[in-house]
Amino acid sequence: MPGAILVSAWIEERFGDALRAAAPGRPLAVLRGEALDGDPAQVEAAFFSGDLYPGGARPLARALHQAPGLRWLHTFAAGVDHPFFQRLLARGVRLTTSSGAAAVPIAHTVALYLLALSRDLPGWARDQAARRWNPRDVEDLQGRRLVVLGLGPIGLEVVRLGQALRMEVTGVRRTPRGDEPCATWPLARLDELLPRAEWLVLALPLAEETHHLLDARRLALLPRGARVVNVGRGALVDEAALVAALASGHVGGAGLDVFEVEPLPQESPLWSHPRVVVTPHASGSNPGNDRRAAEIFVDNLARYVGGKPLRNEVEAPAAGA
Template sequence: MRMPSLVINLRDSRPIWSVPDWVIEAISKAAPDRLAPVVVDAPADGKGDGGPAVPEAIEAVAGAEIYLGFGFPKPLFEAAARSGANLQWVHSASAGVGGTLYPEMRQSQLILTNSAGIHAEPMADSALAMILYFARGFDFAVQAQHQARWDKDRFDATDSPLVELEGSTLGVLGYGGIGRAIGRRATALGMRVLALRRRLGDTDPSVTPLTGRAGLDRLLAESQFIVLSLPRTTATEGLLGREQIASLRPDAVVINVGRGELIDEVALAEALAQGRIRGAGLDVFMREPLPPKSPLWRLPNVLITPHASATSHRFWQRELDLILENLDRYQRGAKQLNVVDKGAGY
C-alpha cells in the first residue's frame, strides 16, 4: 500500500522564489514519520495566486495528505479526489487564494492556509518608496534626467507639489498584515494614518480605524496618499471605481500593491492624464503583464513596477517559519495559522 505523502511543489521558475534545498530539508525533517516527503522538481508557477498544474504535480498529489505549493489549481483537487487520497491540508506559499477558491474547494472540508503577512515587510517598503517618489518629486527628476536637463522649475514653483511626510495623511485600504506594516512605517515618519477595514477591531492607537462606505468616503476625502493592500474578493473588486476616483483630492497619490481588480484602471488613467490627481504607483494590474498599449505606460505621473513589491531574499525564512509552525500544529490537532475563510475569500 502506498505510503501517504507530504508533497512539496515549490520549485518556482523564478530563481528568487524557488524553494532552496535547506528549506526542503527542514520541512522533510519536521514532517510526520508516517508521511513520505515528495518533492516535485518540475518548475512551478508562483505568480499571482499560483499558476496551472504541471503533470508531475498531478501525479504527486495522488496519495497526498498534505500539499505545499503555490495555490492549488482545480486539476490537482480533481486528481486527489480520483486517487482516493486522504488529503487534509493544502498550504499556498502565495498570499492570494482567488485561483484556488473554485466551488469544489469552497464546499470541501480541506484545510486551506495561505501566506498572508509573509510578504508584508517588503511590500510595505515598496509602498513607502512609492510614497516618497511622489512626495519628493522624483518623478520630475527622472523626466529631466532622461532629457539631460537641469530643471528645478517644478521644485521651486510656489505651487510645487512636493510635501513632507510628517503631517501628511495616509489612507490604507486593507488593514491586514501588509496594511499594518505600512501603517507602522508611516506613523514612525509622523504621518497621520486612516485605515479602512472590514470590521473595527484591534488597531494601533496611532491609527484611526474606519469601516463601511462612510469610512471609505472619509478616507478618500482626507488622504494625500492612498495605499490599497487588499486581496481581490467580491467585496473589494472595483472598490476604487470611477466615482471614488472623481472624489480624490487633486494632490492625491494612489498606490496599489494589492490586486489590479481593485481599481477602475480606465478611470484612473483618465484622471492621471487630465492632471486631476498627483500620481499613481502601481505594482498590480487588471491584466498582467500590463499590455504595451496601456496608456499607463506613457503617463509621466505614473510609477510602474512589474508585480514585484513582495520580492525579498528573506521570504523563504519567513515562509519556512510559518510552514514549520503549522506542521507542528497539524500534528497536535491545534488550529493552524493563516487558515483561509473560504466564504470571505481570504
C-alpha cells in the same frame, strides 16, 4: 498509514529535516520537475511554494487533481482569488496562506512610491536623461494625510512606515478591533474618509465586495491632487476610471504594482504617464520570502498534525454562495 506531504524538491532539500520533525512518520511526496516522486493517492497535505511559480504550477495542479485524499493546501502567496484555489475550497480542502511573509518588502515598495511621487523622482529621472539642471520645490510627506485600506500584515507595516515618515495615518478595515496602531475606520464609512485622503494605499485582498472598490465615484471623492498606491490586487481599482482621473489632474499621481490585466498591455497609457510609477507585480519580490513562507508552512504542519488551529486559514465560501 499517515498521509503524505507533497512538497517541491527545493523545499525538501532545504526544509526536509524540519518537515519530518514537525510531522513524524509522515512520508514526503516530492515534486521533481514534471514528475511526482510518490503516490498522489496518498497525498493528504501539500505546499504550493514560491519556487513552483510559475513554471511548476501546472505539474502541481495535476498532482493535486490526482490526490483524492487531499485535505489541506498551504500556498506561498497571500492572495487566493484565483479559481484554482476556489475549486479546492469547493472540494472541501482546507487552505492556508503565507500572509505576512512578504509584508515588509511590499511596505518598503509602498514607501518607495510615496517618496518617489512626493519628491518627483520621475521628473528628476527625465531631467537627468535630458542632462537638464532643473532645481524646483517638491512636496513634503510630513503632516500629510495617509489612508491605508486593509490592515493585514502589509497594511500594518505600511502604517508603521507612514508614521515613521511623520504622516497622519488612518487605517480602514471591515470591522475595527480597537487594537490598531492608528485611528481606524470601518470600511462601511470609506466614503466619509476619502475626502481627507491626500495619499491612499490599497492593501486589500480581492473579493466580490472589493472588486472596483475604488471606482469613478470614489475617485471623485478624493481631494484634488491625491495620490493612489495599489499593492493589493489590480481589480480593486477601476483602471479606466483611474486613467481618466489622472488625465484630468484630479488624481495627482499613482504608484501601481498590480493591474486588471497582467502583464500590463503595452498600449496602456499608464506606462508613459509622467506621474505614474509602474512596477511589474514585484513589490514583494525578495530572496527571503520563500524562506519565510516555508517557515509558516512548517509551523502550520505541526499544528495540522497536532489538531491545532492553522495560521492564516482561508474561510470557505458559504454553501450556495
